[in-house]
Amino acid sequence: MSRCKNTKSKIEKIIEASKLVLNDVALPNGAIVAANTDHEYYPRTAKDYRFVWPRDAAYICVALDYLENANEREYERGKIPPNPSLLKRGIEGIQERYFDWLNERPEDFKKEGLLFQHYSTNGRKQGHQFQPDQMGTTLWAIWHHFQGNLSGAYKYEALIRRLSDGICSQWKGAYFFKNTSDLWEEGKRRTSTKIENNFTYTLAACASGLEKALLMLPGNENWGKAAGEMRRKIDEAYCKEDKYFYRCHGKIDDKNIDASLLGLVWPFGIIPLNDIRIKNTVKKIEEKVVVNGGVRRFEMDYYDGEGTGQEGAGAWPLLNFWMSIYWSAAGNKKKAKKYFDWVIDRMDDEFIPEQIYDDFRDGQGIKPLAWGHAMFIIAYYNFYKSTTRFVSFK
Numbered sequence: 001m002s003r004c005k006n007t008k009s010k011i012e013k014i015i016e017a018s019k020l021v022l023n024d025v026a027l028p029n030g031a032i033v034a035a036n037t038d039h040e041y042y043p044r045t046a047k048d049y050r051f052v053w054p055r056d057a058a059y060i061c062v063a064l065d066y067l068e069n070a071n072e073r074e075y076e077r078g079k080i081p082p083n084p085s086l087l088k089r090g091i092e093g094i095q096e097r098y099f100d101w102l103n104e105r106p107e108d109f110k111k112e113g114l115l116f117q118h119y120s121t122n123g124r125k126q127g128h129q130f131q132p133d134q135m136g137t138t139l140w141a142i143w144h145h146f147q148g149n150l151s152g153a154y155k156y157e158a159l160i161r162r163l164s165d166g167i168c169s170q171w172k173g174a175y176f177f178k179n180t181s182d183l184w185e186e187g188k189r190r191t192s193t194k195i196e197n198n199f200t201y202t203l204a205a206c207a208s209g210l211e212k213a214l215l216m217l218p219g220n221e222n223w224g225k226a227a228g229e230m231r232r233k234i235d236e237a238y239c240k241e242d243k244y245f246y247r248c249h250g251k252i253d254d255k256n257i258d259a260s261l262l263g264l265v266w267p268f269g270i271i272p273l274n275d276i277r278i279k280n281t282v283k284k285i286e287e288k289v290v291v292n293g294g295v296r297r298f299e300m301d302y303y304d305g306e307g308t309g310q311e312g313a314g315a316w317p318l319l320n321f322w323m324s325i326y327w328s329a330a331g332n333k334k335k336a337k338k339y340f341d342w343v344i345d346r347m348d349d350e351f352i353p354e355q356i357y358d359d360f361r362d363g364q365g366i367k368p369l370a371w372g373h374a375m376f377i378i379a380y381y382n383f384y385k386s387t388t389r390f391v392s393f394k
Helices: 007-024 054-076 084-089 094-104 133-146 150-170 200-216 221-236 259-264 276-288 317-329 333-344 370-384
Strands: none
Touching (some): 007 054, 007 370, 054 094, 054 133, 054 370, 094 133, 133 150, 133 200, 150 200, 200 221, 200 259, 317 333, 317 370, 333 370
């Protein structure tokens, strides 16, 4: 694979490609898909990701907030005319069109108050796993979009209440009534009411989402009560002997190290950066699932997107960017840059794949993955907001 020596130029190209990709996955009816197979740059051999995963869409909405806010700051400084690249790409307004789609389209959402695995662009349910983290993450994304003017969120009061009440309707004080899957949606790894277990990432997403809902629509005691109970279950998921958060805790624990536990800090803010428990957990993540600089999802991960499952998984660029976000927040710019650059140095064009492999499979699979581009944008602005070593905001 070729290596681009001009890092500044390469990052600028990836920023522009990210604007293109994030616009392309936003469809005219408001849906945001994980990858848009309609475009020529999408590989013929890659599987179809032209579905709406509410989780992916939430992170994409937040990345668009970053792009819009950065552009506005540069305009205020007199460095650029009003929103040229954003207007050219059609990016402005995507978030609220998606919130409208989510309020109206997903099958049975109005009736049940629950979101499931993923949906066709017309709203028909395509995956049936219950992944409540998607609902919590969506609440976080709505709050993020309106955090500068929370009164604007009242436009989506019905959506916020349905998401929040839906989470609470399945929460039984210590676990979810429906069997849940986590963000990696492995079908054979679900929680059980018999085991009374919870995915730690899921609890973080839901607790944070409910707390964000209370900031937008204050006064609902049920939301606050459920969020507090979830926080307590997260605390219980930390093992003092093993010195890290278990990814799933209950009567039987899943001790597999999982990179998604970074979500306890960002974006969900459940555990403070200076808490020794998260420091220990990140140390474990770096020891167990960072391979030659690339961040894998979890130990013994065999999903490679396209193969038989025997070849083993690759590194996920979005997780490298997630790690970069964590280290930027922790003030360690050297480590933040290391994880960020690991992906950039291994890209032979401007499109970010789902996975990067260190063998003959390099280049196969989903590419571009919009969630990966979203995390690139967020990581970029978290790192470069305090340094202009490579590029200025543009």
